[in-house]
Structure formats: structure tokens, C-alpha cells
Amino acid sequence: NAGVTQTPKFQVLKTGQSMTLQCAQDMNHEYMSWYRQDPGMGLRLIHYSVGAGITDQGEVPNGYNVSRSTTEDFPLRLLSAAPSQTSVYFCASRRLGVNEQFFGPGTRLTVL
Amino acid sequence: GIQVEQSPPDLILQEGANSTLRCNFSDSVNNLQWFHQNPWGQLINLFYIPSGTKQNGRLSATTVATERYSLLYISSSQTTDSGVYFCAVERAGGTSYGKLTFGQGTILTVHP
Numbered sequence: 021n022a023g024v025t026q027t028p029k030f031q032v033l034k035t036g037q038s039m040t041l042q043c044a045q046d047m048n049h050e051y052m053s054w055y056r057q058d059p060g061m062g063l064r065l066i067h068y069s070v071g072a073g074i075t076d077q078g079e080v081p082n083g084y085n086v087s088r089s090t091t092e093d094f095p096l097r098l099l100s101a102a103p104s105q106t107s108v109y110f111c112a113s114r115r116l117g118v119n120e121q122f123f124g125p126g127t128r129l130t131v132l
Numbered sequence: 133g134i135q136v137e138q139s140p141p142d143l144i145l146q147e148g149a150n151s152t153l154r155c156n157f158s159d160s161v162n163n164l165q166w167f168h169q170n171p172w173g174q175l176i177n178l179f180y181i182p183s184g185t186k187q188n189g190r191l192s193a194t195t196v197a198t199e200r201y202s203l204l205y206i207s208s209s210q211t212t213d214s215g216v217y218f219c220a221v222e223r224a225g226g227t228s229y230g231k232l233t234f235g236q237g238t239i240l241t242v243h244p
Contacts, residue, residue, distance in 0.1 A: 051230045053231075062236055065232065068231065078231060125174055126174070
């Protein structure tokens with residue numbers, strides 16, 4: 021199993037541009053989520069999904085959209101990037117009924 | 133929401149020394165994980181330990197759920213142990229399902 025994969029690894033955007041961060045898992049995990057990590061801080065939850073077609077907001081959802089059309093994929097969309105969205109983004113997944121979560125390698129995003 | 137406090141914030145060791153990292157949390161939890169974030173930014177699962185004691189090589193962890201704290205022990209530290217150690221918890225209760233709250237982390241530096 022590849023586990024949780026994320027693309028791209030690095031991205032630089034200009035203010036106002038849009039982009040999608042990709043996340044995929046091959047473990048058939050129902051639950052997937054997105055976190056952001058700012059310098060010197062722990063991770064904070066952006067959005068999460070308990071299954072295909074079901075998404076909900078986390079602690080810091082503003083400026084981000086998500087959708088879950090398949091069990092495997094959970095993309096994160098920035099519609100109009102802002103410098104405040106400069107961060108490292110992590111995707112995570114877990115199996116329902118099993119509490120342990122597994123994280124992807126992260127995407128480092130810089131918004132100029 | 134649930135509060136997670138880690139101590140110490142920074143720790144500097146000589147290779148071979150032992151250390152104890154602490155995580156206090158403010159509410160009942162059904163998930164507690166320890167992660168190591170290496171210098172390349174990867175989050176590595178160390179322990180899933182909502183209660184009890186586990187050991188993995190030179191690392192061990194103990195969670196006393198009734199007193200709302202967890203300890204991570206590192207023995208005979210090596211330079212490769214350097215990085216940031218995070219504690220993350222999921223508050224018990226249906227509305228917090230899958231939502232991990234991270235502490236601020238302990239920055240560990242091990243000198244040769």
C-alpha cells in the first residue's frame with residue numbers, strides 16, 4: 021500500500037490564483053481530513069469527510085472547499101489564494117471504528 | 133474545545149541521554165497519538181495510546197486517561213531523534229469524531 025499520498029509537494033501561487041491540492045489513499049479508509057500547519061504551531065483541522073458525498077467543516081475552513089466523490093480521493097480547493105494561506109497542508113485518513121489516523125507527506129504552499 | 137499542552141517546549145540533549153515529554157489534555161479522550169515530525173516535515177506515527185503503556189524500541193509511552201496526561205519516554209537518544217514531537221487527541225463524544233487537536237509540540241535537538 022502507498023498509504024496516504026499528496027500532490028504536489030511544493031507550490032507557489034500569486035494572490036488570487038486558484039488551485040487544488042490532491043490527496044489519495046489506498047487503504048479503503050472511510051474518514052479523510054485536511055489540516056494546515058503554520059510555523060511553530062501544531063496542526064489545525066480544515067475540513068473532513070466521513071465517506072463519499074459527506075463533508076463537514078473543521079476549525080479553520082474559511083477560504084477552502086472540499087468534495088468527496090470517491091472513497092479514495094479528497095481534494096482541497098483554494099478558490100482565491102491569499103498570503104494568509106501560506107502553510108504546510110497535511111491530509112489524513114482513518115478507518116471508521118479504528119481511531120488511529122495516518123498522515124500524508126504534506127504540501128508546502130506559498131502564496132505571494 | 134479541548135486544550136492540549138505539551139512540555140517542555142524545547143529540549144536539548146547530548147546523544148545517549150534519556151528524556152521525558154509530557155502532554156496534558158483538558159477533557160476525556162478516545163484517541164491519543166504521538167507523532168514525530170522529522171526535519172523534512174514528515175509526520176511519523178509513534179504511538180496510538182488512548183490509555184495504558186506501549187513500547188517500541190527505545191521509545192515508550194504511557195497515558196493515564198483518568199488524570200488526563202500522557203508521557204513519551206526516549207531512552208539513549210540519537211541525533212536522528214531530533215525534530216518536533218506532537219501529541220494529538222480526539223475528544224470523546226460524537227461531535228468530535230475524527231477531529232484531532234494537536235499540542236504546540238516539543239522541539240527536541242540531540243547533539244552528537
